[in-house]
Amino acid sequence: MTLQTSLDNNNNNNNHHNNNHHDPSSGGGGSSSGSVFRPFADYCIQTLNETGWVQPMKNMPQDLQHKVGTSVLPSSLYHQRQPNLQYQQQQQNEFGNDNTVVSNPPAVLSLFDDYRVHITVTALEAKSECTAADTFAVSPIQYARIVLMETLPSNSNSSNSNNNNNHNIISTINNTTIQNQVSSSHPYHGLHALNIVLFPNQHTTLPIWGVSMATTVPNNGKLPTMITLDAQPMTRNATRNAQYAQYFHDWYVRHVRNNPNLPWGGPLRPTVQPFLSDHVLWSKLGAKKHKDTTTTGGSNRNRTIGTNDSTYGKDNNDNTSSSSSSTTATLPSPLEIIQQDVWDAYKDHLDIYLDMIQQECSSTDTFLATMECSTDTTVGAIPPSNNSTQSHHQHSRSYHQQQQYQAYCDYWRYNEPERSTLNTLFGKEWTERLLWQVMFPLTATNNQDTNHSNYDSVTL
Numbered sequence: 001m002t003l004q005t006s007l008d009n010n011n012n013n014n015n016h017h018n019n020n021h022h023d024p025s026s027g028g029g030g031s032s033s034g035s036v037f038r039p040f041a042d043y044c045i046q047t048l049n050e051t052g053w054v055q056p057m058k059n060m061p062q063d064l065q066h067k068v069g070t071s072v073l074p075s076s077l078y079h080q081r082q083p084n085l086q087y088q089q090q091q092q093n094e095f096g097n098d099n100t101v102v103s104n105p106p107a108v109l110s111l112f113d114d115y116r117v118h119i120t121v122t123a124l125e126a127k128s129e130c131t132a133a134d135t136f137a138v139s140p141i142q143y144a145r146i147v148l149m150e151t152l153p154s155n156s157n158s159s160n161s162n163n164n165n166n167h168n169i170i171s172t173i174n175n176t177t178i179q180n181q182v183s184s185s186h187p188y189h190g191l192h193a194l195n196i197v198l199f200p201n202q203h204t205t206l207p208i209w210g211v212s213m214a215t216t217v218p219n220n221g222k223l224p225t226m227i228t229l230d231a232q233p234m235t236r237n238a239t240r241n242a243q244y245a246q247y248f249h250d251w252y253v254r255h256v257r258n259n260p261n262l263p264w265g266g267p268l269r270p271t272v273q274p275f276l277s278d279h280v281l282w283s284k285l286g287a288k289k290h291k292d293t294t295t296t297g298g299s300n301r302n303r304t305i306g307t308n309d310s311t312y313g314k315d316n317n318d319n320t321s322s323s324s325s326s327t328t329a330t331l332p333s334p335l336e337i338i339q340q341d342v343w344d345a346y347k348d349h350l351d352i353y354l355d356m357i358q359q360e361c362s363s364t365d366t367f368l369a370t371m372e373c374s375t376d377t378t379v380g381a382i383p384p385s386n387n388s389t390q391s392h393h394q395h396s397r398s399y400h401q402q403q404q405y406q407a408y409c410d411y412w413r414y415n416e417p418e419r420s421t422l423n424t425l426f427g428k429e430w431t432e433r434l435l436w437q438v439m440f441p442l443t444a445t446n447n448q449d450t451n452h453s454n455y456d457s458v459t460l
Contacts, residue, residue, distance in 0.1 A: 035148075035150035036192035036215060036217065036335065037148060037192055037193065037213055037338075038148060039343070040194050040196075040211075040213070041120075041122075041146050041148045043346075044144075044196055044211075044350060045122055045124075047350060047351070048124060048141065048198075051141070051354060053126065053127060053139040053140055053141045054124040054125060054127060054139060054141050054144060055124065055125060055126075055127050055128075056122075056123070056124060056125075057123035057124060057125045057143075057145075058125070060121075060123045061433070061437060064430075064433060064434055064437065065121055065122075066118070066119065066120050066121070067118070067119050067430065068117075068118055069116055069117035069118070069119070069425030069426050070424075114153060114154055115153055115190055116151070116152060116153075116154045117149055117151050117152075117190065118149070118151075118152055119149045119422075120147075120148045121145065121146070121147050121434065121438055122145065123145045123146075123438055124141075124144040124145070125142070125143055125144075126138065126139030126141060126142050126143070127139050138201060139201065140200055140204075140206075140357040140358060140361040141199070142199045142201045143198075143441070144197070144198045144199065145197060145438055145439060146195075147193075147434075147439060148193075148194055149191060149192060149418070150192050151190030151191050151217075189217055190216065190217065191216055191421065192214070192216075192217065193213065193215075193418055193421075194212075194213045195212050195416075195418065196209070196210065197209070197210050198353070199405070201361070202401045202402060202405055203401060204357075204360070204361065204401070205235035205240045205401065206244070206356075206360060206361075207231040207232050207233050207234055207244055208232045208234055208408065209230075209231055209349075209350070210228070210229075210230055210231075210232050211228065211229050211346070212227075212228040212417060213227050213228070213229075214226045214417070214418065215285075215286075215334055215335070215338065224284040224285060224286050224334075225284065225286045225337075226265070226283075227262070227281060227282070227283045227284075227338075227342055228280065228281065228282050229281040229342075229345065229346060229349055230276055230280040230281065231244065231247075231277055231279070232275050232276060232408070233275075233276075234404045234405070234408070235401075235404065244277075244360075245277060245278065247352055247353075247355075247356045248279045248349070248352060249279065251279070251345070251348055251349060251352055252279040252281075254348075255281070255344065255345035255348065255349075256279075259341060261332060261341045262281065262283040262285075262337070262341055262342070262345075263283055263284070264282065264283065265282040265283045265284040266284065268282070271411070272415070275408060275411060275412075281345060281349075285334040285337055285338075286333070286334035408440075409441065410440075412439075413436065413439070416435060416439070416440075419431065419435070422435075
């Protein structure tokens with residue numbers, strides 16, 4: 001699969017892209033855009049669009065498509081700059097002499113007026129119309145959403161993107177105004193994050209494709225760059241999981257197992273392990289030098305049980321065997337690793353995943369044999385069957401997969417690593433709506449949390 005970003009089409013004067021594959025160290029991911037993970041988002045959206053399986057989400061709330069964060073940002077994210085005293089005065093005028101608002105933040109937060117964090121959300125749903133030319137009666141991808149956070153100069157007037165029609169699935173990511181106003185004089189700064197989830201058709205046992213990446217520039221060693229990339233299992237059937245894992249074995253050996261630039265991120269919490277495969281790329285970069293504990297078989301690179309306070313796990317001492325080698329390695333910068341190692345691994349993993357679901361959905365009776373074009377507008381709805389036994393089996397399988405989806409969404413909705421950052425930058429109310437309506441939508445409406453019953457969640 002090839003990528004040609006829409007920026008090439010929108011701006012003929014931009015000559016950063018000279019080939020079909022987007023180079024993250026130049027162009028969209030380089031200093032001209034000020035965004036670390038934009039080329040990753042571009043590649044995913046463009047590639048999904050090329051499959052013909054998805055379309056823009058029709059009922060996507062417009063106010064959730066793009067938002068500019070406040071100027072209150074974690075102090076560790078930026079170069080040392082002078083506080084925005086005018087903003088402090090505005091806060092004092094709004095909240096009075098409440099010391100919890102005015103006097104406490106400088107110890108935890110810094111106030112800046114030259115950069116803002118932008119969040120852009122793209123949601124895609126399965127095509128609901130079936131045509132004779134379609135390869136599949138029902139889309140293998142049921143729902144996808146791409147959440148991009150990028151720190152940009154405050155004069156990047158991207159607020160107009162709120163008025164964009166989301167039917168152009170890449171218009172909100174490649175905002176021309178942002179691209180034109182971020183010049184080479186503004187290199188990367190601050191917080192950059194990307195969170196992507198591709199939900200396959202829930203009537204299959206296919207894994208969910210998930211990406212979570214976050215970094216700060218410059219990296220001061222206090223906040224490590226977090227990288228997670230995985231085809232996350234959605235069934236307890238060991239045979240099925242082994243079948244899907246085979247697709248990623250060579251990828252894992254090539255990009256992860258023997259790659260010193262992507263050290264193992266440390267022990268994982270037991271609660272998160274059911275949602276990660278043995279071929280997960282889980283790495284923490286930039287915090288400190290790491291000890292390469294890779295063994296010949298790579299067994300120590302797999303999941304390690306640990307109990308800690310973070311979502312995935314904290315970097316405790318690995319309990320490696322005495323036979324494994326241990327050498328100290330000096331790594332390239334996190335940004336260099338993202339633009340090279342992570343970029344290559346990311347593209348290959350997405351392409352393998354899409355090829356996998358295409359092959360599986362073309363050959364398995366859990367998909368084509370049970371799916372037909374239906375007038376039911378519910379995405380992935382199972383049509384009625386004349387065979388009562390077959391119908392019962394299909395609905396039983398569907399119920400099981402819905403429960404798996406429900407557990408997945410429930411876990412990550414409450415354990416999203418960027419939840420506190422989102423709350424700080426965009427407000428708790430907006431963040432909760434984003435988490436419930438777009439990022440991790442409910443899959444069973446009868447299990448809605450009463451505290452969020454007013455949120456119109458997507459039913460997968």
